[in-house]
Amino acid sequence: MIVRIMGEGQVRLDDVHLTELNKLDDELLMEMESGDEEGFRRTLGALLESVRRLGTPLPDEALEPSELILPAPDASLTEVRELLGDDGLIPG
Template sequence: MIVRIMEEGQFDLSEADLDLLNSFDSTLERAIETGHEDEFRAALHDLLARVRHDGKPLPLDALQPSEVILPPSDASMEEVRAMLGDEGLIPDTPDIADRT
């Protein structure tokens, strides 16, 4: 699964990482719903840090389609709210292209 962090790059993560990322995504959504800026900042930081930690960075010149696009670390709560879909930032089952 290819995840893009805007203004940063793409990371290749296994499908097994999806459940963990969704738990971070849920925490971020709750922080946005309650409007708590400190919780939002921490949740966004934690989500992006997990992607960076678990993902394998792709070369900057790689042109892979991204199944998930995440906001940059300095995004505002309103910017992230505008990016949320019905399933948050990370869908439960992203359309993963066959990369065989």
């Protein structure tokens, strides 16, 4: 799967990591619903760091279709709310 982190680029990530990422996504969703800005910042950072750690960065000149788009690390709670689907940032 190709994941884009807005403002950073794309990462190739094996589907086996989706369970781990979905746990962070569920936590992020709960923090957003409760308005926990500090928790939101912490969990968004952990989610993005997990994608970076588990994935392989694609070269900047590569333009593959992204199957998943994640917000930039400095995205606001409001901006991320606009990106959310019914399943959170990560479907499943």
